[in-house]
Amino acid sequence: MGSIMVTVVLVGIVILAIIVYVGILAYQQRIRRQVTALADKKASLVAIPLADEVKLVSQLSLTGQSLTQFEELQNDYADITQDRFKRIDAQLAQLKNDSRGLNLIQLRRDLAKDTLLVSQTDELVQTVQTKLAALQEVDKQHRQAVRDLEQKYQDLRKTLLAKNFAFGPSIDGLEERLGQLEDNFDTFTQLTQTGDHERASDVLGQLKADTASLEDLIKAIPPLYKDLTAVYPDQISELKSGYEQLSNEAYHFGDADIPGLIQKVADQVNGNLAALADLRPDDAKVINQRIADQIDHLYDLMQTEIDAKKPVDENLDNVARFIAHAQNQNQSLMAELDRLKQNYTLDHQELETARELSEQLRNIDGIYQRDVQNLTGQAATYSIVLAHQQQQEKDLKQIEEQQAKVLKSVAGLADEERQARETLRQFDFKLHSLRRQVENLNLPGVPQNYLDYFFVVRNEVEQLATDMDQPQIDMEQITKQLLIIQTDLDSLSERTDDLLDSAELSEELMQYANRYQASHEDLAKASQEAKKLFDEDHEYAKALETIATELDKVEPGSYKRLEDAYYQRKGREKPKHDDESQK
Structure with a gap:
């Protein structure tokens, strides 16, 4: 059992060693690929023709700030070719050689260092x-600007000489500016030729x-000068x-001092030439517009009087007839009001209005007569007279x-009086009719409240008759009385x-209740009370209410039927207020 465990451990160690070895080989291979990529990147940088561009710029004969900038670029070029490229080659060769070793951490650090050096060299x-190309481009632009400006100044000089009028x-000011x-321009040309493009x-x-x-x-001044020397002087003349001419034909212009206004315009024309001499066309343009507006105003003043003459002449007779007709109308109105005043009270200031x-x-006629005198004496301002005529009409x-409104308000007074007298008679x-109706019933008496109201209405009618018999009748008051009496009646x-x-x-x-008195004591009492x-x-x-109430108790519905x-x-029909009073 122990030997088996040892065997298993040894197999595991061998497998782990194999895995580590394979990983190291793979990482070394990866490093070599990255080294190759960095070498290719460095080769592409070497292929850039910086030497040719430096040589081209060196032939521009630069001076000043441009020369200083170029010298800095030369130093950068030398650093790239003589130092950086060599260091990159040496470090990549060392990195490639070290990639066979096992110090992976140091290998990774060296790779990062070489990668940063290649990247910084690429940026440089x-x-x-870019800066070498910019120096070539600015030199090109400046030399083209020299040619363009030289041609432009020649053209401007020709323009000033050919059109100085x-x-x-x-x-003088324009030629001084051009000089x-x-x-x-000479300074710019010299800086360009010597290669000092920063100052240029x-x-x-x-x-x-x-x-x-x-x-x-040069573009703005000629039209302004033309207006001041040709257009405006002709218009002033x-x-x-x-x-x-208009003055000789007896035209007048009211309070407007035409000669003074014309002279004011002429003075402004002369004064504005000074603005052009000072090369201030914007100021001159503003004054020119003011001059043009004043000239238009003067033309308008004269044209207004010319246009007003014909209608003034045509309106004279019409206005005279209109005034005479209105005066006759007012005299007739006053006469009618005086006549009506004898018989009626005029409550709406009709006489005051007519006066x-x-x-x-009278005021209108006075203005008209003065205008006629001025026209006859050739002292009238036609536009003023025309304005008077228009206002008069x-x-x-x-x-x-x-x-017409006043006449209409009093025209119906006589008819109103006749109608009022007819209404009074009614x-x-x-x-009398109402009184006869009450008397014909032969009642034992009449309620006092009815008599009081009857006499109130009778007194109103008598007062109306008295007011209408006065020498001077107030028809407005009469109408109010008629309305009140009609309501009361x-x-x-x-x-x-x-x-x-x-x-x-x-x-x-x-x-009807007599038939029930013997059999119904309450109804008998009600009959006696009624x-x-x-x-x-x-x-x-x-x-009626007393007897009706008890009778309906004895014979329901009898009151309604009767x-x-x-x-x-x-x-x-039965009056509605009767229904309400019985409820």
Whole structure:
């Protein structure tokens, strides 16, 4: 048993040793593959033609910062070719040789160190190559810029010489700017030719900005100068001659000082030439627009008066007729109001309104007459007169509308009076009719509350008759009284119907109840009480309620049957308020 265990342990050790050995062999093989890859990477770096690029840049005759930068790149190139490449080769050879050994930890560290060296060398090669290419490109760009700018300045010089008349007082400043640019260009050319591209770049940036500024000036100034020396002066001359002609034709312009305004524009034109001389086209453009607006305004002032003359002449007769018609209308209105005032009270300031309209017409006519005098004396400003005419037509239309409104408000007073008198006659007839109805029943008496209400309505009718017999009638107050009396009279009519219905029905029910008095003591007492209410107290509604209540106890439904028969004989429906009062 012991020998078997020993055998098993020995077999396990052998197997483990085999596994470890195989792992070491695999790791060594992996290291060799990575060494080969690093060697290939180094070979690709060697293949980059850095030497040719260094030689090309060295032929550029660089100076200044550019030369310093190139020298730094040369040092980097020397470090790459004379140091780094050799160290990489030596370390890779050593790593390849060490890969046969068993010191795996040291092998891993050396591999990481060689990998970092190759990576850093690759970055340095790329940087050197990029910067060498940049030096070649900037040299190329600067030499092309020299050619381009030289041609551009020649063209600008030709433009200033060939079209100096288009720049006016700006020409000296423009030529001075161009001279400064050419001086700066010479500096740029010299820096480019000597290879000092760092300083040349700074000069080129400013040179481009100044050149663009000069080109903008050369483009902007001619149209502004043309306006100031050709367009505006011609328009000013036209305005002067136009004003002179219009003045000779008796045109006036109100408070506007046309000659003064024209001179102000002319002064601004002359003053704006100084802005061009100072090479300030933006300021000159603003002032030019202001000048153009003022010239347009002057043209508008003159054209307004020209356009106003014809309608002013055409409107004169129409406005005169309109004023005369409105004045006649107002006189007629005043006369009518004076006539109506004798018989009626005018409650809505009709007379005051008519007087105010008369004052307005007087003011309108006064303005019109002054305008006519000014036109006759050739002292009128047509636009002002036209504005007066337009306002006068508007005011006259409003006045006529107010006149019509006032006339309409009083036109029906006589008809209203006739209608009111007819209504008063009907009220009086109705009162007598209601009184006869009550008297015809020969009742023992009439309730005091009914009599009080009857006399209230009668007094209202009498007061209405008195008010309508006055020398001056207030129809608005009369109308209010008519409405009140109509309401009160309707109420009195309802009360009269209630009184008559209660009296007649109570008599019928007391007669009908006689058949039950001997057999029903309560009904007999109710009959006696109802008779007292009827004969002595004249409380007919209470008498009806007293007898009806007891009769319905003896003969249910009898009251309803007798009541329906009563209203059927009368030929009318039972009033709803009666139903409510019986509930």
